[in-house]
Amino acid sequence: MKVEIHRSDQRARASYGWLEARYSFSFADYFNPVRERFGVVRVLNEVSLSGGHATALHTHTNMEIITIPLKGDLEQLDANGNRDLIREGEVQLLSAGTGITVSEANLLSGEPCSFLQIWIFPETKHTNPEVDKLAYNALVRKNIPRLIVSPDKKSSVLRIRQQAWMYILDMDKGSGLDYQLNRTGNGLLVFVIEGEVNVAGGQVHRRDSFEMRGADRVTVVAREEARLLLFEVPED
Incomplete structure (x- = not known):
């Protein structure tokens, strides 16, 4: 058995004023050849998004994207103007498949919203996009x-x-x-x-x-x- 521990302060940091992020693996402008992924886990990001702000619309393809608010509620907006509110205590799974364009937003609160986002390579590519959500807090024992x-x-x-x-x-x-x-x-x-x-x-x-x-x-x-x-x- 091989166990590797990765410390919180070893993660890469990105700061844009309105958005703070910590990257466990290579992401955006951060590249670490020995920390590109773990198996099929491509991304493990911790993000804090200031109140009144949103990321730009961006397109995902052929990726399973899991979003878990840690503090506060997060909105997800799509290119058609649809909104999905992911509350603290919920988890959203977005199967991007052939492509879906979204934005993460914190427009309902003046307080920062912090969340985890995990990207996982799918077993099958080019499937129809799907989004689903689960409230888990009441189910945890x-x-x-x-x-x-x-x-x-x-x-x-x-x-x-x-x-x-x-x-x-x-x-x-x-x-x-x-x-x-x-x-x-x-x-x-x-x-x-x-x-x-x-x-x-x-x-x-x-x-x-x-x-x-x-x-x-x-x-x-x-x-x-x-x-x-x-x-x-x-x-x-």
Whole structure:
């Protein structure tokens, strides 16, 4: 088993005044040849968007895009003027397929909205674009991983066009998770939203992440109350 820990302060930083971002992998003007992706995860960005601002319209193709507000509510606008409000406690999955043009906006509040955005390469390209959303907060139970994204059609789960699974996990101090992969050949990327955990003898802090390759299970122990985001994805 190989476990790599990546610290929050090792992420690239972008600052535009009205938008602040941290990049875990190469993105926009930031390029790191050893941090281009993890398996099929191409992007893991943490973004803070000031109130009254929006990004320019931009087009995505052949990408599965997951957006999770961490603080505040985020609007997504499309080229036809449609609006989708993604509230704190919800997750949106946008399957871009043949192409969709969108903008992220924080026009309903004077306070900054912070969110995670994850891009995952799809298993099948050139499909019809789709957008779906799930309210997950009421479904989360302490110390039990809550499945929010899956390749299978299930109730209260978003279906992704990839052999990938995503979970939200709230942990009590001292609790442990023995995670078993759903699929041989996958790897595991864990992002610590809040709190601190131990994995493979290392401490992983708030906004750090760790990546596991070459094993089918890993044990995580919470050093304090923690919220984790787990991505199980194909390594290649």
